[in-house]
Amino acid sequence: MRMSVELDVFVGNTTIMDEEVYQFWLDGYTVNDAVKVRMEGGVLEECEASAEVLHSDTMDQYRTFQMCERLLHSPAKLANQLLFQIPPHRQAMLIERYYAFDGVFVREVLGKKLSKGTKKDLDDVSAKTGVTLKSCRRQFDNFKRVFKVVEELKGPLVENIRQHFLLSDQLARNYAAIVFFANNRFETGKKKLHYLTFQDFAFCAGQLISYWTVGAVDNMVEDMDVDLEKQFLQDLKELKILITDKDLLDQHKSLVCTALRGKTKVFNEMETNFKNLSRGLVNIAVKLTNTKDVRDFFIDLVEKFIEPCRSDKWTAGDMRLFLTHYTNSAHILDTFKHQVLWDRYMGVIKSCILKMYHD
């Protein structure tokens, strides 16, 4: 005699959700896979349940999450919808987890255009990263959704994301970085950049947003945090004098060398390489008016500065020392008039390089 369960639902007045199962759902596990993993996790012994019970529970939860997904697309709705009674702290958990992403996945799409084409390639990304296709799609759609919404909003980027999607500050900052990278199409996929983590890039994005965008000057315009300030990029051309004027270059070099003598083991290498390094940094600044060069910003930093230093075996300490004195010495140069511009440029460059320089 056979008996099959045709229909099996459980609905609580307060919606019951298991965080562990939610994670399986987010990770794109099928119900059967989730049941398997849960069984191995030992929930069964805990409550003398059977695999059947576990399956039924998992199905219930999956259905609940599926019904909630529509609301999670505009998290503000979750708070004033009437269908599910979910305590506020649970709502926050649902949202935060839904918008969380995998570091390996985001590295693959960072700086890429969030277009249909990119979405089509997600199966390759899935195969490469081991993140399920379903999860990849959710993460990609999240990026795209956040991008679309904040694209047309005025005001600070991080704050907009935080308020519109009710995310934690940290997660909102990460999304700001993703949006910023997608908007400026920074190249991050080159082999030379593979060693950098998403967090490295997110930090750099934070620096660029804070100091180089329109928002750094005026905080009530559209796209203020997404686009680099045009005038600033134009002004950066003025820095060219630091490498074109031979006197200035020599003077700068001697000032830095005086300050560093005896304080670093790589002094000789630094002294020999100074002009090349300085040229590299200033050239990056000068070329930033071209969109193409903006895209190559990170690759340039690595090629022109980080790699030479690494081959000379600089430590992070050496790097910090050099960049500090390299920046400060320029102030003492009597013929150099662009102190404010120089600080705005070098402040960001310094912190980016320090973040990107892994010993």
Place this chain on the structure above:
Amino acid sequence: MPGKLKAKIVAGRHLPVMDRASDLTDAFVEVKFGNTTFKTDVFPKSLNPQWNSEWFKFEVDDEDLQDEPLQITVLDHDTYSANDAIGKVYIDIDPLLCSEAATRICGWFPIYDTIHGIRGEINVLVKVDLFNDLNSFRQSSCGVKFFCTTSIPRCYRAALVHGFVEELVVNEDPEYQWIDRIRTPRASNEARQRLISLMSGELQRKIGLKVLEMGGNAVVGYLQCFDLEGESGLVVRAIGTACTLDKLTPGTAPNTNTHSNTAPASNALSKDYSRARVCVRVREFPFFTLTCFPPGFLVHVGGVVSARSVKLLDRIHNPDEPETRDAWWEEIRQEIKSHAKALGCHAVVGYSESTSICEEVCILSASGTAAMLNPRFMREGCLDAGGSDHRFEDASPPSCGFCHIPYDEFNMPFPAQLTYCYRCRRQKVPDVLFTTIDLPAEAAVTGKGCLIQARLCRTKKKAQGEVNATAISNLLPFMEYELHTQLMNKLKLRSMNALFGLRIQISVGENMLLGLASATGVYLSALPAPGGIQVAGKTPSDLNYDQHIATMQKRINDTITKNKELYNIHPPESTEELVGSPIPDRQRSRLFRSTSESSDELLELDLSHGKKDAFVLEIDDTDAVEDIQSLLTDAPMPAGFYSCNTEVMPGIYNWTSGLQMFTSVRVYRLSNANLTNQGLNKIFTELCENLLKSLYFKLRSMIPCCLCHVNFTVAVPEEELIQMGAVRLNCVCVCGCVFVCLFVSGSGENEDQLQFSMELCADSTPSNNQPTSKPSGTPHQPEMSENSLNFNFPELSLRTTACKPRCSPLPEGRSRSLRSTRSMPCGAPVAVVKMTPLSFLPGTRIVKYLGIINMFFIRETTSLREEGGVSGFLHCFIAEVFAMVRAHVAALGGNAVVSYSMKECVFMENPNKNQAQCLINVSGDAVIFVRESEQEATPPLMSSGQISSTGADGTT
């Protein structure tokens, strides 16, 4: 023209996109009451329209006010074609007709469509101005309060209990009218929803009239059901208990710990109740739908009385004269009455009625508990002198009085084993007691209680008409007998001697009958200890056989010992000697039952197993072996769980305010034509056990906790689809239950650790964290009745959110800065509304009853697969029903529904056509509660211009 109904449509939000081209909607609203319709302007191109309409005024009779719902339809305006309906909201305005209930209805309601489900929300404001009308011939009964709660509502005092009221209305089911062939499913569903809403209103009005006639002002324990008789029509019927209730002014509310297991905390309360008088009229049925009584009300309990009758349905010819249906019920009630009389009782308490329909066959059932009510509370000459009055002279201790037999010892209606009461030693008590009521507050209990279920399947031949009805009525006595035996055995196995809240459901299907009996077992200290169970082979022949029996016996004994430990049942041994003679083990029943088929023939079965030693289980055939097997295979509850089907868990007194109400539905399909009784029984038992296991697993994060008011419903729906070969049988298990988390101080199970501190003064705020220390006795001592409880609050915070009726809409223009909306986030957080099938919320005090919630919904889909199959469809629908109940309660200004129940859940599917349909009927009482810690604080002012909601924490 005694009333003016006013409605205002404020705004909408989250509307669906109706115009694919613009991704927006041009919404407007039609407001209809009776035959009058008003319209708002069209609010163009918005998903969050702000109509902010004028007041629409309807001048109507109060009769209509009671019958009709206010119907709000949201539509999408279309210049060139017909306007598309987005959805509807039906608002029952009955709560506004009573001065003590809600004053206005105001809030966000889900817009519901029977095909698409919830589609956005609408903010509505409704008020009623009533003019006094002293016309004595009036047809309305405005002002009569209705309560689903089966006890005297918490903030009222019963001045007079008038007795039983019943009414029934019938109509043609729109689903079966000829017009249904040409109209859309949506129109048909809406016609049905509207009709049932109208019929419920009419029914309530008619019952109200009866109450007014009796001189009462309220109906308590209002139980409304509807029977979908298919071709032959639609019956809506209701029963209740008419009362005159006095509102207790908040300042003098005597009992704050209104648990029914807490005893009266002060004399003030018992005095109040002793003034209550009960008027039972001789000609009427002395029935009470209450299950919980004021102290002193219940004198003796005789036992369960039940009656069933099998009827053949025929078309109701004249809906205005539903004589046949009335006559059927009248017949059954007469039987119940005579059964009660046979038990020496003059009243029936915990009374309820139900039906089970399969095609043209209908089983009508009624059951209750025969009881003696205190004659001092009665009006003179109101009662038949059923019991001999001498018994009432000597006041028996309140904690055991109800156990004493009401019938004459020397003229017993059935063979029973009587002993002197184990508490007072003066009166006789039976050895086992079965009842349909809740455990009386004053009852002394040893150990803890638990849920006991008896499950049974019986196959029957598929037949038609009279033959079928006869077959069913022939089966019924055997089913009752077996269910009863099962209950008795399971009770003994748990070493308990009484059942409370007994509910036996018998459902009929095409080729089987299902019986499910649920009750809460308990060890009453006043009753003798149950003996063990002895297994005996009928013909002990060979050694193997004897050995087999010996093992069986050992297993049973071990289980009993284990259960005693588990339920903490350690009755004082010494008492038995005081009685003088050992109690012979004898099984006997207090279950009276009769089955009749269109006849007055009364069949009374003696359910005792004769004069022999009835505790002996004879395993002379495979049936008996199966019985014992099933007895022993009941899975034990996981540690930390308790369960019962009554309001409170006997033996557990420390509750937290954590609460989780849930509904679980399962449909099984059996695919084999060769069904045997045994095989079916096994499957059915397995199915119930699995469901329970699933519940335990789901709720594991809440332990230690108790599943209270667990309510199982089974059905064997008729099969619409005929598939080749295999017989397909559906079996639905609906279970609307509550889950109350309780905090057991300490982790141990022994009595010392379960002790609780006492509060002596019930008027004061319980000082939760510094209990007035006066160590209580162990829970089974009589002093217990003077204890009130000390509640443990894990948290005491109360969040009060006031949201504006007009919430700021979502920013429509995309480019608007979010900063500007920051101060007014789109829509304030939704107020938390708790739901529970209990009549109270642990750790809280109900300060106001806002009116009855009685809602009926139909949902249909033609894209079953796309909605996630049957489970996805039903999951969504149940969630939607919860949402609509919560919204209505919140709009009335309430923050909880008590005595909530899902009366009906009918599910039909046709997977081949990708279709499914479901009907759900829910009811309950909308209330405002405050946490006990807050009781000094003023209750939230609901009459202010805000939808204020006293949201408690939504955490579980």
